[in-house]
Amino acid sequence: MKAKLLERKSPFDRSFMVAKHSYPYFLDVWHYHSELELVYITKSTGTRFIGDNIEQFKEGDLILIGENLPHLWQNDPEYFKDKKEGSAEAFSIHFNKFFAGENFMKLPEMKGVKGLLDRANQGIKFTGEIKNQAFGIFNELVELEGVHKLLKLMRFLARLSEEKDYEVLSTDGFSFPLHITGDDRVDKVYSFTFNNFKRNIALEEVAELVHLNPTAFCRYFKKSTKKTYSKFLNEIRVGYACKLLIEGRLNISEVGYECGFNNLSNFNRQFKNVMDISPSEYLKKHKKHR
Helix, strand or coil: CCCEECCCCCCCCCCEEEEEEEECCCCCCCEECCCEEEEEEEECCEEEEECCEEEEECCCCEEEECCCCCEEEEECHHHHHHCCCCCEEEEEEEECCCCCCHHHHCCHHHHHHHHHHHHHHHCEEECCCHHHHHHHHHHHHHHCCHHHHHHHHHHHHHHHHCCCCEEECCCHHHHCCCCCCCCHHHHHHHHHHHHHCCCCCCHHHHHHHCCCCHHHHHHHHHHHHCCCHHHHHHHHHHHHHHHHHHHCCCCHHHHHHHCCCCCHHHHHHHHHHHHCCCHHHHHHHHHCCC
């Protein structure tokens, strides 16, 4: 299932778009676009697909989706039967990563916001107090004009960048985000792993890369990333497997081998460890959109 590119062009007199939507049901198309998208669901329920993440969505969900990250909001079946106008409602903001200017986003004061937009490459679900404030903020953004609208969005993004209660949705391997942690050794391991995960990687090989013995490397990597290297590697492989499964060019067994798993049994086991469902179950959830 190939994601559809949806091009959006902001009007010449504004740098981003804010809208309040009201439909019988949300657009039932697996798609992506070059802009980031901040969404607040005010009405309706269904299943949300962001990268390789599949979850139920409901009123009050606040989600930030990165540039070119495929996504879909699929309402529950009754929405398509009733087709009642106003059954599915949401606010959205679409904006380019450098909507305020590339040099502006590189200012030291914008470090937090830039980090937020980088994390959005995997999709972010906000779960803290900011959810309760979002409705009022979006309502103001719809009504404001000119510089007041811009300043309100910047304050909103700054607030989101400080939020500690959030969940990253899609796995690393689906979108291959660029990791810049500030730790040269960790960044070197990330880069090496993304370039070599399709083959067998010995722990000794990775440890040698950063001039540590395997035991010291394992301790260092877990302390730095809060996960073991084997878990990180499997998440990369499974994320890429999800991408291949959705595209539908290879069968499940071929996908497993293509992603670096040495046998189908191990692929199925590791996939379920990461995604909580089997590869075949994951594929079924997407298949109807082909």
